[in-house]
Amino acid sequence: MGRLIYDTSMSLDGFITGPNPRSGDPLGEGGDQLHTWMSGIADFRFRHDGSGGEASANAKVRDELHRRTGAILIGRKIFEVGEEPWGSDPPFAMPMFVVTHRPQSTMTKEGGTTYTFVTEGIESALEQAREVAGDKDVLIVGGANIARQYLQAGLLDEIEIHLVPLLLGAGVKLFEGAEQLTLELTRTIESTNVTHLRYRVAE
Amino acid sequence: MGRLIYDTSMSLDGFITGPNPRSGDPLGEGGDQLHTWMSGIADFRFRHDGSGGEASANAKVRDELHRRTGAILIGRKIFEVGEEPWGSDPPFAMPMFVVTHRPQSTMTKEGGTTYTFVTEGIESALEQAREVAGDKDVLIVGGANIARQYLQAGLLDEIEIHLVPLLLGAGVKLFEGAEQLTLELTRTIESTNVTHLRYRVAE
Numbered sequence: 001m002g003r004l005i006y007d008t009s010m011s012l013d014g015f016i017t018g019p020n021p022r023s024g025d026p027l028g029e030g031g032d033q034l035h036t037w038m039s040g041i042a043d044f045r046f047r048h049d050g051s052g053g054e055a056s057a058n059a060k061v062r063d064e065l066h067r068r069t070g071a072i073l074i075g076r077k078i079f080e081v082g083e084e085p086w087g088s089d090p091p092f093a094m095p096m097f098v099v100t101h102r103p104q105s106t107m108t109k110e111g112g113t114t115y116t117f118v119t120e121g122i123e124s125a126l127e128q129a130r131e132v133a134g135d136k137d138v139l140i141v142g143g144a145n146i147a148r149q150y151l152q153a154g155l156l157d158e159i160e161i162h163l164v165p166l167l168l169g170a171g172v173k174l175f176e177g178a179e180q181l182t183l184e185l186t187r188t189i190e191s192t193n194v195t196h197l198r199y200r201v202a203e
Numbered sequence: 204m205g206r207l208i209y210d211t212s213m214s215l216d217g218f219i220t221g222p223n224p225r226s227g228d229p230l231g232e233g234g235d236q237l238h239t240w241m242s243g244i245a246d247f248r249f250r251h252d253g254s255g256g257e258a259s260a261n262a263k264v265r266d267e268l269h270r271r272t273g274a275i276l277i278g279r280k281i282f283e284v285g286e287e288p289w290g291s292d293p294p295f296a297m298p299m300f301v302v303t304h305r306p307q308s309t310m311t312k313e314g315g316t317t318y319t320f321v322t323e324g325i326e327s328a329l330e331q332a333r334e335v336a337g338d339k340d341v342l343i344v345g346g347a348n349i350a351r352q353y354l355q356a357g358l359l360d361e362i363e364i365h366l367v368p369l370l371l372g373a374g375v376k377l378f379e380g381a382e383q384l385t386l387e388l389t390r391t392i393e394s395t396n397v398t399h400l401r402y403r404v405a406e
Contacts, residue, residue, distance in 0.1 A: 012364065012386065012402070013377045014217020030383045161215065163366075165386040165402050167378055174216045175370055180233045183215065183368040188398055190391045195400065199215070199368050 001130060002070060002137035003157035006147040008174070009034040009194075010161050015171035016144055026081040028171050034164050037194040038062065057191040065160070069094065070133025073125055073150075076100040078142035079115065089113075092141075095132045097125045099146055122149050148175045156201050159183065163195040204333060205273060205340035206360035209350040211377070212237040212397075213364050218374035219347055229284040231374050237367050240397040241265065260394040268363070272297065273336025276328055276353075279303040281345035282318065292316075295344075298335045300328045302349055325352050351378045359404050362386065366398040 008016050011034060018028030027034065037058055072092055074082070079098045086092075090113040097116050104117040118125040129138040140147050140156075150156045161174075187198035211219050214237060221231030230237065240261055275295055277285070282301045289295075293316040300319050307320040321328040332341045343350045343359075353359045364377075390401035 012217075012400075014215075018383070033385070159215075163400075165388045167381060167384040167386065169378070169381055169383050175372070178370055178372055180221070180372055181370040182236070183370065185368045185396065185398065188391070188393045193388065195388065195391055195398070197215075197366075197398065 002068070002133050002135055004126060004138050004140070004150060004155055005069075005158045005160055006140040006150070006156055007065065007160040008142075008144075008147070008162070009037070009164055010174055011164055011166045011168040011171075013167045013169065014174055015168040016174055017171040018168045019170035021172060023081070026077075028168075030166070030168055031171060033166050034162075034168075037162065037164060037191070057189050057196070058194060061162070061189055061191075061196045065139065068137045069139045070136030071129035071138050072096045073129055073138060073140045073146065074098055075143045075146040076102065077145075082142075083115075086113075095129070097129045099125045122146065122153060123155070126150070126155060144172055144174055144176055148178050151175060151178055151181075151201070158186075158201065159199045161197045161199070163197055165193065205271070205336050205338055207329060207341050207343070207353060207358055208272075208361045208363055209343040209353070209359055210268065210363040211345075211347075211350070211365070212240070212367055213377055214367055214369045214371040214374075216370045216372065217377055218371040219377055220374040221371045222373035224375060226284070229280075231371075233369070233371055234374060236369050237365075237371075240365060240367060240394070260392050260399070261397060264365070264392055264394075264399045268342065271340045272342045273339025274332035274341050275299045276332055276341060276343045276349065277301055278346045278349040279305065280348075285345075286318075289316075298332070300332045302328045325349065325356060326358070329353070329358060347375055347377060347379055351381050354378060354381055354384075354404070361389075361404065362402045364400045364402070366400055368396065 010016050018031030021028035021031065071094060074096060076098060089110040093112040095114045097118050099122055100117050101119060103119050107115040116128065118128060126138065140150060182202050183199040184202060186200050189196040213219050221234030224231035224234065274297060277299060279301060292313040296315040298317045300321050302325055303320050304322060306322050310318040321331060329341065343353060385405050386402040387405060389403050392399040
């Protein structure tokens with residue numbers, strides 16, 4: 001069974017969005033800068049064919065994630081924000097499970113992406129994701145809220161932080177309001193504009 | 204002229220103290236874990252004789268700071284909290300300048316530490332610290348408040364973050380309320396229980 005990993009970009013001062021995130025500007029003021037390290041990395045798009053890809057530390061990190069990930073978990077909010085920009089051939093190219101209170105039929109996109117809406121809670125969503133992921137990992141992408149729920153339920157195995165040299169001053173915090181927790185640093189990959197840090201959640 | 208560097212340990216979620224810091228517990232709940240990476244590092248004590256010192260990445264970082272630092276700036280609060288534990292032979296062994304509103308005569312301790320109280324503001328304190336530091340750097344140690352003032356005045360050159368694999372959930376934030384700012388990552392030193400990150404403040 002693969003691991004459950006929360007993957008997020010974060011500012012040096014601990015924010016995963018800028019201040020005042022809202023519909024139309026989900027990353028908040030200045031929050032788009034959290035993701036510029038991914039620009040120019042062709043294989044950021046999680047393509048199964050593995051074509052392209054800058055031979056950089058950043059690209060390696062995205063490639064590692066791509067190869068090891070079998071399914072993705074997201075919250076309803078991220079789905080609503082992402083559906084349009086991700087388009088008819090979403091970059092993830094794998095099954096995605098949306099944790100939501102609103103039932104909806106599964107949507108099948110091009111390139112291997114499906115959106116399955118799970119209304120039975122986070123454990124059911126994880127179970128369904130694990131079933132399709134097989135030995136690969138399940139990745140939580142996006143909002144801190146769903147990741148915190150998995151953390152608090154004791155289901156989160158690892159946290160992958162892409163630490164961006166940026167002060168945002170305010171915004172959505174990593175694991176806002178979670179309990180204190182000691183982690184174990186397991187992997188550091190240096191790059192010029194971001195530091196990729198992997199932590200194991202202590203049992 | 205040396206650089207002005209803010210040096211602080213910080214949790215992964217961006218706090219430099221735990222929740223509810225107060226007199227008698229200045230680091231807040233769980234905040235002492237921010238500094239355990241320094242334990243067992245003899246030369247953390249900034250000793251001029253350079254004796255001891257674990258040959259670890261962490262010790263190297265402390266040694267680098269020691270060799271390059273000529274004076275230290277602290278706020279009044281840190282002085283009040285630290286004076287007693289630092290004792291008659293304080294670990295810094297160099298001139299220290301306390302930014303305060305309360306005039307007080309300079310205190311001379313053993314081992315080269317002096318506490319000079321500066322009531323003319325942060326620029327005067329920096330000027331006096333630079334005078335004794337010569338070509339060496341001036342280090343800001345402790346609270347985020349004084350560091351933020353130097354940052355906002357455009358006087359801060361670098362930030363040294365000792366990123367500790369720990370979630371604190373609440374506490375004093377790095378540069379609370381500062382403007383958004385892009386930094387430049389200039390140096391990463393990996394260790395097993397902390398990541399030492401050096402950032403240049405963009406001009």
